[in-house]
Amino acid sequence: MAHHNFWDVHGWLFVVAMFFFPRLTLLFSSVVSGGFLWWLGWLFAPRLLVAILATTAYWETNRVLVIAAWFWALAGEGAEKGAVGKSRH
Template identity: 65%
Template sequence: MDFWDNHSLLFVLAMFFFPRLTMLFATTYGGGFLYWLGWLFAPRLTVAIIATMLYGDTNIVLVVLTWFWAIGGESTEKTVASKRARD
């Protein structure tokens, strides 16, 4: 299964800017407890894990970019949040 057969660039942009909302309204993967825990605390990492599971064999470039986005976005988000908490 190829990612681009099921999704468009608009979906990618929505995932980039609004991962929680996109996962809530546009994805069909409704895993269990770990999915919702990831959705709540680390949505970017949850998206990267799901992308790896579903598209790791067919679209490795997308999976690698997703992991860069997940790791970079989560660390940046935590840094900004901790700086605002100190101010």
């Protein structure tokens, strides 16, 4: 399997779009696979989906970027869930 470098395929604008608009960016990018689990991830945990996709595609060539994606995913999902929990009380 050929390993691709993230920066050969994407640029900084893609990273910024993924950071602020993960669902829209996934939907309109060429990353869409359309499987059932992909759509569940897109609907319920788009940051985690991005981290999983980054790991499978770029772990060999861009480990720092993949680790950053996991930090972003876990921190973002936790913050989102915490904000939702506080708004209910």
